[in-house]
Amino acid sequence: MQAIATKQNMNIESIRAAVAEKIDSAAFQTWIAPLQFTVCQNCLDVVAQNQFTADYVKREYGKTLENIAADFSLDINICVNGANRVVNSANDNVVCEFTPVKNTQNKNGFDKFISCDENMFALAACKKIALSNASFSQLFIYGNSGCGKSMLLDCIYNTSDKRIVKMSGGQFVMEFTRSLRDKTIFSFKDYCRKCDVFMMDDVCALAGKRATMDEFLQLLIDLKNAGKTVVLTANAAPNALTGFDRRVQSLFASGLVIDVAQPNAYVRRAMLIRAGVKVDVADELSKRISADGHLVNGIINKIKTYTELMGESVDMDVASRLLGDVLAKSKTPISMVKSMCEKMSISYDEICGNSRARRLVRARQIMMAALKGATNLSLTEIGNVCGGRDHATVVYALAQIEKQKTCDLVLNAEIDDMIKICK
16 A cells, blocks of 8 residues: 555656646746645546636646646546645635625615716716626726715625625735735635626726736736626826836726716715705805815814814804815915816816826916916916916917917807906
């Protein structure tokens, strides 16, 4: 019996050596080395730690393993580690079964999201995914901070009855790094893939992290090939993301890409009233605070806390004193530009940036013309508040606008609207 066991061990080592000669060393260490090889009744059993690994090995290396087994006059069986086979290897894992804990107190999750007309498309797409009958396999939502991207993901998670994996970009980086350190990478792969819907909030956190990005791209490809739904959010459109190469941007843009506008005055007012703020106070505050959902939530928390601690309601006089740090006391040139940015659904950072995209160049020129018509600012001052443009740039912009105004009624109306915002 000992001689037979010794012979089998020698055969297994010979088989491993033969496989190592046929497969790249890095691939061998990653996929083949953790497998258990046993010979039983003229059959080579190749036992994987989980179904994902077994499927991958069959697909990528099945033919090679079959040929090598035939050289030893053996059949081959690639299977998953079961109750009767215990594999003690460095990459052995308990496969993580993901069972999402649903918020049973908030099944109508989308009721929390107050939408304006600009966001109805994004809201409808998210509802379609929550109902599990979306025809698009990937949804990419982008917008400035505080526009409600994370809330839309929460609404899908709270409403859908499907298996959902939801994590932030930073969490994905942390969990991937930990799985490499703890040698539980297969469980991490299984955890991300065993779902109906995969959602990641803020993919920008992956920028510059090459190994993590490679793993994430493979995850996206596997999920799409398996017919799973993917939802991603970012603070910029795919082609405007920094720290990502063209291949990544192209993959992100391959699905349905929708922008989310920041909350306008109507949405800010509705948020304040829903939180219990007096109607007259909400009316005034919605006009005097910037379009940032995070800021609105901060104001709501401050008013609620004041009411709870001081035992008195908040009228406009109290609100003016309480919120003096965030209320716009008067229109400054920068606040005018930011208001125009909100009207055009463009971020202030984009206006101040160096991008020469046509829509941004046109928006800058319109803003410069509006500031010239509504204020007494010099051309140098106008250039400074529009991202530090020099005097010659402003002169050129105004000349271009004057030339186009003679034959473009829509442009005239846009400039009139911007002038009203500045006054």
